Amino acid sequence: MSDSVTANFGLVQIGQIAVPVSDIERAVAFYRDTLGMRFLFQAPPGLGFFDCAGVRLMLDAPAKAQAENYSSVIYYKVPDLHAAFETLSARGVLFEAKPHLIAKLPDHELWMAFFRDPDRNLLALMSEVRP
Template identity: 30%
Template sequence: MLKKKASSAIIAVSDIERARRFYSDTLGLELNEKGMEGVLVYKTGATHLVVYPSEFAGTNKANAVVWDCGADIDAIAADLRAKGVKFEHYEMNGVTYKDGVHDADGFKMVWFKDPDGNILHLNSA
């Protein structure tokens, strides 16, 4: 029923203008459209990222979005680090951590939070 339908990631934020600066300027996403009631829609790869205001912003304790970055993951992490993004560090057996990048035998992962605490994830898939 849904296997051929497009999907979008959706993130709740408490301050839509602060979120616009983070997602547009820090992450470099291109604003596709401004939706109703201050909703922001970004085109990201083959999908969309919808950013909307909510009183429940930042309450999710799991990944909100994941981007498959391939071999560009180290360069993307370095660019984000230069822009002041702080990375999360998770201890996992057999995984090394350097400069914000977790490395599981060549599979690389990066986690960081947006200004509301939503967990964003990059991987090298």
């Protein structure tokens, strides 16, 4: 890379996020049926893929059982946090708390609600509420 390309380089887009799961069938059902995510395909030995508006989510059932799974928190952006909260709650998702205000920014408020998948990976809904 040239110096100007190197100086301007920055990561700008997520292509795929991997989430470790213990049971691929249970996890696929949760993400597809409960969360309503767009299922793409499954692949051996224990992978499931979903499309999140161009970002691919890969569920990965590891070959070797792990005592504890460590995962990044995935924040799903939704236009109406309270409606999403009610819909997912009705589908059996147990939230850690009701949607709440995280920050008041100059042009919007940031609201979030956190929940876990069947493998206890932390997930969140987020919404930028404009006046």
